[in-house]
Amino acid sequence: MTESDYLQQYDQKEFDTPLLSVDSTLFTYHENKLKVLLVERSAHPDLGLWGLPGGFVELQHDQTLEQAALRKLEEKTGVIPPYIEQLQTIGNATRDKRGWSVTICYTSLIAHQVCAVSIETVKDAAWVNVADLEAMKLAFDHQEIIQIALQRLREKALYSIVPAYALAEKFTLPDLQQLHEVLIGKPIQKKSFRRRIEQADLLIDTGEKRQESGRPAALYRMKEQSGKYTFVRNLEG
Amino acid sequence: MTESDYLQQYDQKEFDTPLLSVDSTLFTYHENKLKVLLVERSAHPDLGLWGLPGGFVELQHDQTLEQAALRKLEEKTGVIPPYIEQLQTIGNATRDKRGWSVTICYTSLIAHQVCAVSIETVKDAAWVNVADLEAMKLAFDHQEIIQIALQRLREKALYSIVPAYALAEKFTLPDLQQLHEVLIGKPIQKKSFRRRIEQADLLIDTGEKRQESGRPAALYRMKEQSGKYTFVRNLEG
DNA sequence: ACAATAGTGTCTCTGAGACAATATGCG
């Protein structure tokens, strides 16, 4: 049989295949708290529980898995987040009551302000403080997935400035440092923090300042590829 | 409708779902060369081309994705590799001629000696020098997947001793350093290399020595969790 | 002037890079 004959008669439905979905952990930082976006499930199974934004791939519309993840996020937040990264794929026979199930998980970051309005209008979506998660029962294994995502984000805080994507486009160095401190769970020497960012030339000084109380702080924005940069030496875990 | 009613009438075949497979890049190190395991495809599509060991998840037998990947590797090599790690999941509408396709990729390492015999007896499996890959046309996007796996392994060589799993159970420090040098593509100061491994207490001195020519070298084996250790400071990329 | 926060100066300390010096086996 030739390959084209084979493709002609190929019927995918002959084979048993797992359920396949895409889920995202979307984090943001607002009022000194790290938050994750949850949505209330409107269908079985685990109807009524809160879980990660996600769903099935639409074979007609989505060209890639990442596009599928971004589409789901845009539906909930009204915008496409500036940072998305594949986290991990979880697949086993027991995570979904319907049977063997696979989910490709993404981690995404966004500024709180750019989607706060949109989310407030959507009844079934909400930002939840990461600190409050522990007490919640989430759908499927989503609790676990969030913990994996958090661990990865914490590691990244030690050797990159990826967390900056959870801030507004323009932000101050104290802003960013505070976010890293929340992630790492301990204070960072401001000199160390500033030195490495300056030395690696990761940010652009916009020339603007922001003041709340005390000396005004310079506003920076990220350079194009700054999220990909990794420091050769980590901050202390 | 209750959840149990829903589960009762649920029929997975109603929904269009992508093809789903599991593929692994299995690396080893032998005679100063990094090698990857390839298998010749015995079915359409891409029949006759060489590609990564992998296939479909068997819903009846595999409990997890990782088990599925390990099962495929054991079929080809006769043994279960000591290191496996999820690499990345690739899914899009175009990578497989049959349609929307998703593959969960793993990276795995093994000592050459423990599976060399088994592989020589299997006609459709072979170790290929990574350096020779470029000239080959591989099935699907497997060429690309191997490059992603290599890049990740190279990064790990800078901040971990994960590559040690590609060596025999007992190995010398010059062995390991050489492997890291092949991965990184440049020489490493032996003092630096030894210092960091000793300081992190990652290996056990077996007391045995191995001699080829010159002073005999001490044989070490890895401690249990040494693969998880990451140095706070990278070697120079 | 003082409070509050931003940003700098500078010392210490760890660990990588460089490379010379020893050590231990073989013939």
Added chain:
DNA sequence: CGCATATTGTCTCAGAGACACTATTGT
């Protein structure tokens, strides 16, 4: 002994940690 390879000593240098000091705003 001389060769080959393993292992150690030790100097330099970059960059993180610590912490005191200066700068810039508002009240």
